[in-house]
Amino acid sequence: MGITKKNSTILIALLICIPVFALIHLSVGQIDISFQEIWRALTNYDEHFVNEIIVSEIRIPRLSMALLAGASLSVVGLLMQTLFNNPLAGPYVLGINSGSSLFVALSIMTGVPFFASDFGIIANALVGAFLFGLIILFFSRLVRTQVALLLIGLMLGAFISAFVSFLQSASDAQELKVFTLWALGSLQKVESAQLPIIILVSFIGMAGAFLIIKPLNILVLGENEAKLLGVNIKRVRLIIISITAILTGIITAFCGPIAFVGLAVPNLVRILFKTQQHFILISASLLMGALFILICDIVIQLLEPHFLLPINVLTSIIGAPMVILFILKRLK
Amino acid sequence: MIRTEDLKIGYHSPLLQVENFTLQKGELYFLIGKNGSGKSTFLKTISGQLSPISGRAFLNEKLSTEIPFRDLPKTVSFVSSHFPIVDFLKVEDFIALGRNSHTSYFGKLQASDSQVINSTIKRLQISHLIGRFTSELSDGEKQLVAIAKALVQETPIILLDEPTAFLDYSNKTLVLETLKRISVEMEKCIILSSHDLDMSLEMNCPFLVVNFQEKSLQLIDSSVSKQDLLRIAFE
Numbered sequence: 097m098g099i100t101k102k103n104s105t106i107l108i109a110l111l112i113c114i115p116v117f118a119l120i121h122l123s124v125g126q127i128d129i130s131f132q133e134i135w136r137a138l139t140n141y142d143e144h145f146v147n148e149i150i151v152s153e154i155r156i157p158r159l160s161m162a163l164l165a166g167a168s169l170s171v172v173g174l175l176m177q178t179l180f181n182n183p184l185a186g187p188y189v190l191g192i193n194s195g196s197s198l199f200v201a202l203s204i205m206t207g208v209p210f211f212a213s214d215f216g217i218i219a220n221a222l223v224g225a226f227l228f229g230l231i232i233l234f235f236s237r238l239v240r241t242q243v244a245l246l247l248i249g250l251m252l253g254a255f256i257s258a259f260v261s262f263l264q265s266a267s268d269a270q271e272l273k274v275f276t277l278w279a280l281g282s283l284q285k286v287e288s289a290q291l292p293i294i295i296l297v298s299f300i301g302m303a304g305a306f307l308i309i310k311p312l313n314i315l316v317l318g319e320n321e322a323k324l325l326g327v328n329i330k331r332v333r334l335i336i337i338s339i340t341a342i343l344t345g346i347i348t349a350f351c352g353p354i355a356f357v358g359l360a361v362p363n364l365v366r367i368l369f370k371t372q373q374h375f376i377l378i379s380a381s382l383l384m385g386a387l388f389i390l391i392c393d394i395v396i397q398l399l400e401p402h403f404l405l406p407i408n409v410l411t412s413i414i415g416a417p418m419v420i421l422f423i424l425k426r427l428k
Numbered sequence: 429m430i431r432t433e434d435l436k437i438g439y440h441s442p443l444l445q446v447e448n449f450t451l452q453k454g455e456l457y458f459l460i461g462k463n464g465s466g467k468s469t470f471l472k473t474i475s476g477q478l479s480p481i482s483g484r485a486f487l488n489e490k491l492s493t494e495i496p497f498r499d500l501p502k503t504v505s506f507v508s509s510h511f512p513i514v515d516f517l518k519v520e521d522f523i524a525l526g527r528n529s530h531t532s533y534f535g536k537l538q539a540s541d542s543q544v545i546n547s548t549i550k551r552l553q554i555s556h557l558i559g560r561f562t563s564e565l566s567d568g569e570k571q572l573v574a575i576a577k578a579l580v581q582e583t584p585i586i587l588l589d590e591p592t593a594f595l596d597y598s599n600k601t602l603v604l605e606t607l608k609r610i611s612v613e614m615e616k617c618i619i620l621s622s623h624d625l626d627m628s629l630e631m632n633c634p635f636l637v638v639n640f641q642e643k644s645l646q647l648i649d650s651s652v653s654k655q656d657l658l659r660i661a662f663e
Contacts, residue, residue, distance in 0.1 A: 183515075310535035314525050317512045324475065324508075325528045325581075326501040370561075372517045375534075 103369050103376055110383040114163070117390050121162065122155050124397045129155075153288055160291055161283040162393045163386040164298045165351050166361075168343040170385025171305050173358025174365070174377055178312050179336045182242040183366075183422065186359035187225075187344045190249035193355075194256040195228025196221040196348035197279065201260045204275045205267045214290060217278070218297075222345035228252065229337040279352055283393055283407055286350050294346060301343040305378050308335055312374040354389075354408050356415025361385045363422050429453045429584055429617035430474065435483035437466065437473045442481045444469065444638065449647040451619070453584060456611040457647075458628040459621040460661050461638030467621040470636075470645060471587045474619070475506045488584050501529040505578035507588040511570040517562045519573055523549070526577035541580075548579045551613075552606060568599030575606065579614075586610075588620040592627070600624070604631055629654055637661050 099107075122134045129147050136142070137151035173186040187193055199220040208216075235248045260279075264272055277285075286294065311332045314322045319329050347354065365380045389407070392414070396405045435446035444466040451457060461467050472478040474485060476492060485492040487503050495503055505526070527541045537545075549555050554572050557565065565573060571591055578586050588607070592600045608631060611618045619636065622628055628635070635648045639660050646660070 310528070310531070310533065313521075313535060314528055316514050316517060317522075317525065320477075321508065321512060324477070324501065324506050325525065326498050327528070328497070366516055370516045372514060372521060 099373075099376060100371075103371065103380075106368060107376070107380060107383070110380070110387060114383065114387055114390070117387060117394065118159055118163070121159050121390055121394050121397075122151060124394055125150075125155065126400065154284075157286045157288050157291055158283050158393070159390075160295065161286050161351060162389045164294060165283065165347045165354055166357060166385035166387065166389030167382040168298045168301060168347050168385075169354060169358040170361035170365075170381040170388075171302055171378060172340050172343045174362035174374075174381045175305060175312070175336050175340060176358070177362055178315050178374070179333065180236055180242070180245060181316075181318060182245060183363060183426065184242065184246055184359065184419070185249075186356075186362075187340060188353065188355045188357075189246060189253075189359060190228075190232045191252035191256065192225050192228050192232070192340060192344045193348050193353040194253045194260075195224040195231075196345055197224070197353060198256045198260055199224025199227075200278060200349065201263050201275055204278070205263050205271050218293075218346060218349045221349035222341055225345040225348065226337065226341035228256075229340050233333060233337055283351055283389075290350070294350060297346045298343060301339050301346070302378075302382060304335065304339045304342070306375070308332060309374040309378065313372065316372045352408065355412045356419065357385055357388060357411050360415040360418045360422075361388055364418070429488060430619075431486040431489075433484040433486070435473075435485050436481040437469050437478070438481050439469065439478070444643055444645050446470070446483070446485075446645045447647060451617050451647070453617045454612055454615045455617060456608050456631070456633045457617075457619045457636050458631070458633055459619055459636045459638075460625065460628065460657065461621075461645075462640050462662060465638040465640055465661075466645070467638060468589060471506070471589055471619065471621060474585070475504045475587055476500045477506075498529065501581055501583070503583055504585045504587060505581040505583040507571075507574045507578050507586070507591060509589040509591075509593060511562070511574055513563065515561075515563060519554075519557045519560050519562055519565070520545070522562050522573060523576045523580055526580040529581070544580050544582060548576050551610070552576050552579070566599075567594045568596070568602065571595065571599070571603050572606070575603070575610075579610070584615075584617060586616055586618045588618070590621050590623070592620075592622060592624060600627060608633065625654065625657065629657070 119131065119134065123129055123131060127150060129151060133147045134151055137148035141148055141152055143149055169187060176185040176187065176190065177183055200217055203216055203220040232249060236245055239245050264275065311327045314325050314327050323329055361384050362381050365377060365384055369376055369380055392407060392410050396407065396410060399405055430451040432446045432448055436442040437444050437446060459467050459470065469478065473480055479493060487495065523545055524537060527537065531537060531541060549558065552572050552575065554576060557569055557573060562573065591603055595603060604627065607618055607620065610616055632650050634650050635652060635657065637646050637648050637657065637660050639646055641663065
């Protein structure tokens with residue numbers, strides 16, 4: 097059962113890559129900041145230096161969000177793929193992100209100030225993700241094939257987008273602005289004061305995933321086998337949907353929808369690590385997801401002088417062809 | 429090991445009346461009957477996936493419906509007719525999943541678990557399959573590996589749903605001989621459903637036969653003739 101030498105080597109490589117790329121991430125941007133300045137901002141912060149303020153108030157929050165978004169969405173994708181026994185499942189394709197969007201839209205458009213506050217947006221994004229997680233769970237009990245579930249997820253997404261568009265057309269200018277800014281999605285909107293709560297919530301979600309590695313390992317065999325081996329399926333399903341809602345909700349609330357990470361990264365991890373042990377799969381998805389968004393965001397910042405690339409656009413450009421590749425490989 | 433008392437089984441309405449009988453440890457039983465006659469229903473009832481319509485079944489002297497959900501995998505193991513199709517699942521990881529109800533919260537294998545797994549692998553002579561992916565195995569190898577997973581559960585009762593259905597002659601013989609040997613050596617009570625009447629007769633084991641006319645499940649001695657067996661099960 098242990099971890100093979102090759103797999104632990106890849107894990108260690110990922111662990112080394114993340115701080116290296118994190119440093120690069122902190123140094124790139126509209127203003128060049130040297131590694132010495134970054135080091136000083138981290139160890140001996142002095143608010144008299146503008147560059148150190150930029151590091152601590154702008155670049156560290158953005159870096160944190162890149163790491164958290166990548167890690168969270170990849171873990172969610174992995175959990176959903178195991179739960180539905182479907183390698184093409186993920187928070188985006190099954191409409192969980194859209195559920196969050198719908199609830200945030202509804203809450204902003206109601207015009208109640210509380211709902212448009214940070215806390216209101218987080219709460220609504222979580223509730224939306226949870227509700228649509230339950231809806232997908234319900235449909236997964238009705239349909240037997242993997243493709244049918246994916247189609248239902250896509251249709252749910254399309255349905256919600258239409259509904260959100262309708263809400264937008266019916267809302268006034270101020271509400272529209274708040275929602276549009278949110279829906280564009282980016283890693284930049286988080287302020288350093290909001291970081292602790294986001295870190296706390298996503299760590300709870302990811303820790304939750306590690307707490308259920310044993311049933312996840314068995315769930316790979318299908319629900320019937322898992323039941324025969326003594327797994328309480330109903331409880332595990334509910335825990336997975338809750339973790340999905342927490343992680344997707346918190347990331348969607350602050351970064352907007354980010355596509356394909358949750359689908360592409362866990363598949364890449366499975367192909368690379370060739371195992372079904374979820375301790376390795378979760379650890380690897382978490383690290384590789386974080387690294388993936390980190391590198392995407394470095395690319396975005398390097399391209400910024402020429403054109404502005406939203407994070408959601410870049411992950412789709414990279415992720416969608418990757419997913420097509422996986423499908424072709426499976427159908428062969 | 430398995431004792432039935434006025435047991436009626438079925439999904440929503442009674443499908444079969446099970447005779448009162450006691451199945452012993454150290455024996456291999458062949459469950460014979462027409463398609464759709466209720467063989468799977470019986471296996472599902474004994475393995476706790478289905479509640480009896482009425483009457484009682486005792487597993488290892490405990491009433492089946494009173495065995496807690498978590499303890500059932502320590503009493504009955506079940507080898508389903510379809511081997512799960514999963515990418516990148518190593519044979520040793522697959523077999524180790526059978527230890528689920530014995531391991532602690534995170535499922536880490538202790539020395540005692542590894543010992544059970546290793547001795548099972550040795551007993552079934554499948555050590556050459558360790559390190560391979562389950563998706564790469566032949567049908568016969570898959571069946572042996574699935575039996576290994578059931579054995580590491582260390583249950584007194586093992587049920588198999590048509591374990592020889594997809595196998596060629598030599599693999600059928602290998603699987604059946606192995607099961608027979610296990611039932612004797614390890615004193616297990618093993619029931620397997622099968623369509624292969626000739627093969628079953630060769631093994632010289634007792635039969636559980638679904639009497640299609642009477643809608644009942646009967647225990648029949650191994651000395652039964654093929655003609656009688658055919659008459660009871662298929663007429």
